[in-house]
Amino acid sequence: MxxxxxxxxxxxxxxxxxxxxxxxxxxxxxxxxxxxxxxxxxxxxxxxxxxxxxxxxxxxxxxxxxxxxxxxxxxxxxxxxxxxxxxxxxxxxxxxxxxxxxxxxxxxxxxxxxxxxxxxxxxxxxxxxxxxxxxxxxxxxxxxxxxxxxxxxxxxxxxxxxxxxxxxxxxxxxxKGDLWWRLHAQGKAAHGATPHLGKNAVHTMARVVDVLETEYAKQLRLQSHPLLGSPTCNVGLMHGGTQPNIVPDDAWIDIDRRTLPGETAAGVWREIRTLLKKHGLKATYTDLKGVDSPxxxxxxxxxxxxxxxxxxxxxxxxxxxxxxxxxxxxxxxxxxxxxxxxxxxxxxxxxxxxxxxxxxxxxxxxxxxxxxxx
Ligand SMILES: [Zn+2]
Known part of the structure; x- marks a missing residue:
């Protein structure tokens, strides 16, 4: 040896x-x-x-x-x-x-x-x-x-x-670099028997996930780096609501957004916010990592x-x-x-x-x- x-x-x-x-x-x-x-x-x-x-x-x-x-x-x-x-x-x-x-x-x-x-x-x-x-x-x-x-x-x-x-x-x-974010959608709680009196955050978030997994994914595939290919976005986790008879007022997802050289957190958030706005959706985000991973x-x-x-x-x-x-x-x-x-x-x-x-x-x-x- x-x-x-x-x-x-x-x-x-x-x-x-x-x-x-x-x-x-x-x-x-x-x-x-x-x-x-x-x-x-x-x-x-x-x-x-x-x-x-x-x-x-x-x-x-x-x-x-x-x-x-x-x-x-x-x-x-x-x-x-x-x-x-x-x-x-x-x-x-x-x-x-x-x-x-x-x-x-x-x-x-x-x-x-x-x-x-x-x-x-x-x-x-x-x-x-x-x-x-x-x-x-x-x-x-x-x-x-x-x-x-x-x-x-x-x-x-x-x-x-x-x-x-x-x-x-x-x-x-x-x-690639990466961003780990939690996206929150806000709703309004109401009794499960009168859902029309509330605003369902789970429903909002479901639509956010759909936009990220379809339109946003397509948009990301248009960018390309000679050694790295395209940036990606994965929705890895989803949570919302507390029990069947309450209209959920909060729902969140955790995403892993892999970035190309030059992409910044501010730029990525602008991108996502603009897209959600186009669909009449609103979310906020918090950073899960607390450190920069360029x-x-x-x-x-x-x-x-x-x-x-x-x-x-x-x-x-x-x-x-x-x-x-x-x-x-x-x-x-x-x-x-x-x-x-x-x-x-x-x-x-x-x-x-x-x-x-x-x-x-x-x-x-x-x-x-x-x-x-x-
Ligand atoms: Zn290692």
Missing amino acids: NAVTKLLRELVARPSINPAFVDDPVVSGEERVAELLIDRALQAGLDFRRQPVLPGRKNLLVRLTPSGKAQRRIILAPHMDVVPAEANQFKPVIKNGRLHGRGACDTKGSMSAFFQSLCDVAKSGRRPQQTEILFVGLVDEECNQAGSRKFAQAGPKGDLAVAGEPTLLQTVTAH ALETDPNLPIVQEFLRSSRRRKTLGVHYFTDAAPIASGGTPAIVFGPGNIAQAHTADEWLDLKQLDQATAIVTRFLRVQP
Whole structure:
């Protein structure tokens, strides 16, 4: 078993469930992962520091300083948290060239590849002359991305950040953003025996849902981004009324509106409000997330992105449909891409696994990229 596979096996064996989902000190929190990486960093002669994010939760920053004056900074940024899992998913199993276990592909595979590359370059004695390499183990990606939001705001900034996610070794420069909103329709309560004396909020909301699912969906399909396609809107939840003999005075739905680069909350609300008004409907909205989740769009022609592509022996960048830490990091002023071994299809599943050949390839790609840095 090679070093990067061993590292992945040890990382998977250390549960790091996001405490927002499961609050049990035996399996929750990113600290067990951070401790292992700190131990390895010290062995490789790297220095580290912690960046407090939430109570008891800190980003881990491990740094390889250049031999000369730093002119450039590359940031390798996988997240340390995983989604909930059964106890046996923290007992990694290697079978037929795959490592099975929670986090294997999302995203301890990327973490192992990035960290191993950093250690290999550090130990090789051929560190870059002008480029600082900063590994950032982020907390809380699976919930609110508090780790990357804090890092974007507190710094340091860099010339390129690589967020670790299973992209099948493709370089991702774009993904959609999202808005989670609750839409309320107001009615007027009345006795169920005299419905004509009230105004039924459920009926209003049913019509709102119909407009969103038909006319609005059609309108969204007219917009298109070369890497991302069209924005979408999903009505995921509906609630209204209290019991059969009362005319409901309130009804609400929760929507997930996936945005393209450039779309803003204000713009989306204008769009929806105008459409509802056209149908004589009225609703209000509240934001369910409380944090901004913009789309990612990094220029694929940036020389440093092209350098990364060459290291990965590919020519084209890709867009994906899921949200990542790259967007908050990019909002902070560091051009960001997403890259890593594994397939997003295996992320969050009961039998999560990673192809170990891809793990080796990812390590080779990142190492190549680090070695060509000035
Ligand atoms: Zn992930």
